[in-house]
Amino acid sequence: MNNCAMTKPRVVPEVNSMQMFRVSGLPDFKPDMDLAQHVIRALTAEGQSLQHGDILVVAHKVVSKTEGAVVDIEKVSASTQAIELAQQVNKDPRKVQVILDQSTRIVRSIKRAEQNEGLLIAEHKLGFICANAAVDESNADFEGQLITLPENPDRSAMQLCERLEAHFDCQLGVVVSDTFGRPWRLGQTNVAIGLARVPAIQEMCGNEDAWGRELKVTAPAFADELAGASGLLMGKSDKCPVIIFRGLNWQACNSSAKQILRPIKEDLFR
Amino acid sequence: MNNCAMTKPRVVPEVNSMQMFRVSGLPDFKPDMDLAQHVIRALTAEGQSLQHGDILVVAHKVVSKTEGAVVDIEKVSASTQAIELAQQVNKDPRKVQVILDQSTRIVRSIKRAEQNEGLLIAEHKLGFICANAAVDESNADFEGQLITLPENPDRSAMQLCERLEAHFDCQLGVVVSDTFGRPWRLGQTNVAIGLARVPAIQEMCGNEDAWGRELKVTAPAFADELAGASGLLMGKSDKCPVIIFRGLNWQACNSSAKQILRPIKEDLFR
Numbered sequence: 001m002n003n004c005a006m007t008k009p010r011v012v013p014e015v016n017s018m019q020m021f022r023v024s025g026l027p028d029f030k031p032d033m034d035l036a037q038h039v040i041r042a043l044t045a046e047g048q049s050l051q052h053g054d055i056l057v058v059a060h061k062v063v064s065k066t067e068g069a070v071v072d073i074e075k076v077s078a079s080t081q082a083i084e085l086a087q088q089v090n091k092d093p094r095k096v097q098v099i100l101d102q103s104t105r106i107v108r109s110i111k112r113a114e115q116n117e118g119l120l121i122a123e124h125k126l127g128f129i130c131a132n133a134a135v136d137e138s139n140a141d142f143e144g145q146l147i148t149l150p151e152n153p154d155r156s157a158m159q160l161c162e163r164l165e166a167h168f169d170c171q172l173g174v175v176v177s178d179t180f181g182r183p184w185r186l187g188q189t190n191v192a193i194g195l196a197r198v199p200a201i202q203e204m205c206g207n208e209d210a211w212g213r214e215l216k217v218t219a220p221a222f223a224d225e226l227a228g229a230s231g232l233l234m235g236k237s238d239k240c241p242v243i244i245f246r247g248l249n250w251q252a253c254n255s256s257a258k259q260i261l262r263p264i265k266e267d268l269f270r
Numbered sequence: 271m272n273n274c275a276m277t278k279p280r281v282v283p284e285v286n287s288m289q290m291f292r293v294s295g296l297p298d299f300k301p302d303m304d305l306a307q308h309v310i311r312a313l314t315a316e317g318q319s320l321q322h323g324d325i326l327v328v329a330h331k332v333v334s335k336t337e338g339a340v341v342d343i344e345k346v347s348a349s350t351q352a353i354e355l356a357q358q359v360n361k362d363p364r365k366v367q368v369i370l371d372q373s374t375r376i377v378r379s380i381k382r383a384e385q386n387e388g389l390l391i392a393e394h395k396l397g398f399i400c401a402n403a404a405v406d407e408s409n410a411d412f413e414g415q416l417i418t419l420p421e422n423p424d425r426s427a428m429q430l431c432e433r434l435e436a437h438f439d440c441q442l443g444v445v446v447s448d449t450f451g452r453p454w455r456l457g458q459t460n461v462a463i464g465l466a467r468v469p470a471i472q473e474m475c476g477n478e479d480a481w482g483r484e485l486k487v488t489a490p491a492f493a494d495e496l497a498g499a500s501g502l503l504m505g506k507s508d509k510c511p512v513i514i515f516r517g518l519n520w521q522a523c524n525s526s527a528k529q530i531l532r533p534i535k536e537d538l539f540r
Contacts, residue, residue: 015503016291016292016294016503017289017290017291017292017503018289018290018291018502018503019287019288019289019290020287020288020289020290021286021287021288022286022287024286108538108539110538112535112536119538121538128454129453129454138488179488179490182452182491182532183399183453183532183537183538183539184398184399184531184532184537184539185461185491185494185530185531185532186470186471186489186491186529186530186531186532187470187471187472187489187490187491187492187494187530188488188489188490188491189490189491189494189495189498190495191455200456200457201456201457202457218408218449218458219456219457219458220449220457220458220459220501220505221452221455221456221457221458221459222457222502224455224457224459224498225459225460225498225499225501225502226502228459228494228495228498228499229495229498229499229502231490231495232288232492232495232496232499232515232518233285233286233287233288235490245502248502259456260455260456260457261454261455261456262452262453262454262455262456265382266382267453267454268378268380268389268391268453269378269453269454269539
């Protein structure tokens with residue numbers, strides 16, 4: 001298996017169609033539940049199996065919950081820094097403390113006059129830049145529970161991938177996703193925060209376009225295309241955290257969601 | 271048909287699967303060619319038809335080419351402003367002139383020491399913030415031809431949509447897409463720059479999550495999810511500029527890609 005991150009030029013696979021489908025019937029996930037086992041059970045109950053080349057996109061919240069990457073806000077004490085920042089943006093200082101604990105820096109903080117609660121854009125310890133350092137209370141199990149990113153989303157993705165591969169006896173790929181906003185576009189899309197075997201980027205620099213001219217900077221963000229597409233079926237208000245992609249022709253490799261991060265020297269919006 | 275932009279809360283449609291497929295056998299598009307007629311021909315030649323609720327994502331380049339939204343760089347004279355900016359980023363001053371002509375402002379300009387050619391991030395006249403104001407030379411018909419965005423991508427989308435609806439006698443949706451980079455993530459994804467009938471955003475504010483808690487800010491960027499997903503099949507180095515989505519349950523509405531633009535007062539990265 002090659003280390004494909006951004007290394008070698010390759011063209012986008014030639015396939016004419018693909019399918020996406022939900023894994024139905026998954027339970028509410030709690031700490032120490034076996035995610036892989038429940039995915040296997042749910043598929044089997046529907047008469048489904050996984051096939052060579054299937055890619056699963058999994059909402060990080062079920063990974064975080066089963067791994068215990070959750071915080072009870074009642075057990076958090078806010079630092080002076082958190083209290084001051086919380087006053088600026090009118091957030092619960094304990095939630096701000098959790099955001100700070102998850103972050104390496106605050107990129108922007110703002111509360112506009114018409115807003116009740118402001119916004120913190122932070123760089124997560126894992127390098128992702130997003131609102132509230134991905135600390136989230138929606139789909140939590142109780143009021144005051146905050147869900148954080150898994151400690152090592154690539155590892156989580158690989159653990160799930162290997163368990164499913166062993167059961168279904170085929171090579172698979174897994175993308176762990178979260179839902180991010182965008183600086184200049186409204187609405188959110190799912191993006192990749194953890195990868196197993198799935199290429200981060202389809203590097204095309206040096207390839208030729210359809211008319212024979214060299215493509216200089218085209219590098220489709222394959223893992224983010226998958227994550228974004230999963231939102232078409234995943235929804236948010238229901239319990240379909242696992243989406244299966246079938247029919248794509250892709251090459252497994254040693255990948256990491258860190259390969260998607262733009263280097264700091266290329267960041268024009270610090 | 272309701273005007274749905276960000277108006278009324280609605281849940282994501284309940285569907286368990288969907289399919290995406292390419293329209294094969296399309297020609298190289300040139301000015302004044304009939305895009306709708308060629309899509310109809312290509313589908314018919316393959317024994318395919320369109321069905322109620324199908325959504326087509328169309329790469330803007332074929333729209334731009336058929337509408338003549340192209341510039342021959344040999345016919346451009348660069349202004350003093352363009353020449354100065356071109357020197358800063360080591361670009362052809364005539365290309366910079368076209369970028370300025372397409373823009374309302376330059377958001378960032380930079381050339382790092384190790385780069386041969388630098389980067390201009392611009393706000394396009396239509397409001398989109400992207401590299402080079404979406405002026406592009408890949409997949410152009412000849413060296414020196416620059417492809418710009420269609421004059422009115424929503425109108426282009428609706429013209430194609432209505433032609434296909436009339437032929438196939440069913441209700442459809444069209445997304446015109448372009449390929450954008452992202453400030454903190456490497457690689458590019460397709461985004462929506464023109465819409466016909468397809469909701470820009472699936473507004474979910476006020477709905478409840480799976481556990482009954484109110485979702486405060488969740489608004490899946492439906493049109494961008496479609497555009498992004500299209501990249502899985504569209505590629506860039508081949509000639510598959512039209513992707514069909516089948517199986518989604520969505521509500522047609524009076525939409526516009528302008529509804530995706532974040533208002534200036536919410537832009538934290540000016």
